Amino acid sequence: MNTGTILRWLAALGVPPEVVSVGTETDNAWCLMRTEDDAAEGAAWEVFWREQGNRYDWARFTSEQVACHYLFGRLAWSQVARGAVGLLPGAQ
Numbered sequence: 770m771n772t773g774t775i776l777r778w779l780a781a782l783g784v785p786p787e788v789v790s791v792g793t794e795t796d797n798a799w800c801l802m803r804t805e806d807d808a809a810e811g812a813a814w815e816v817f818w819r820e821q822g823n824r825y826d827w828a829r830f831t832s833e834q835v836a837c838h839y840l841f842g843r844l845a846w847s848q849v850a851r852g853a854v855g856l857l858p859g860a861q
Contacts, residue, residue, distance in 0.1 A: 770834060770837045770838055770841060771833050771834055771837055772791050772792070772801060772803075772833060772837065774837075775789075775791065775801070775837045775840065775841060776789060776791065778841055779841065779844055782844065782845055782848050782853075783848060783853050784844050784848065788844075789801070789840070789844070790819075794819050795819060796819055796820060796821065796822065797819070797820055798818075798819060799816065799817070799818055799840060799843070799844065800815070800816070800817055800818075800819050800824075801814065801815075801816050801836060801837065801840055802814070802815045802816075803833070811831075812831075813829055813830065813831055814829070814830045814831070814832065814833050814835075814836035815827065815828070815829050815830075815836070816828045816829075816830070816836050816839055816840045816843075
């Protein structure tokens, strides 16, 4: 999973597209951003909820794939918690 595929995976879970922003900071959305740090560290990936210009639940990763899986996991759990995703009928 990467920034090119995460929106499709989240859509398959029923996550509304306006709740996620890839590449730009958007209020009232989970943001997945690539940042450039100093030359010693290179690129990093940040995941956070943005509201009223502030960042909440901020996490930083050195891998695009890890950042995408982190965001996917958070949003998948929220779908499970609200009952939108669960076991298929008849599954034990």
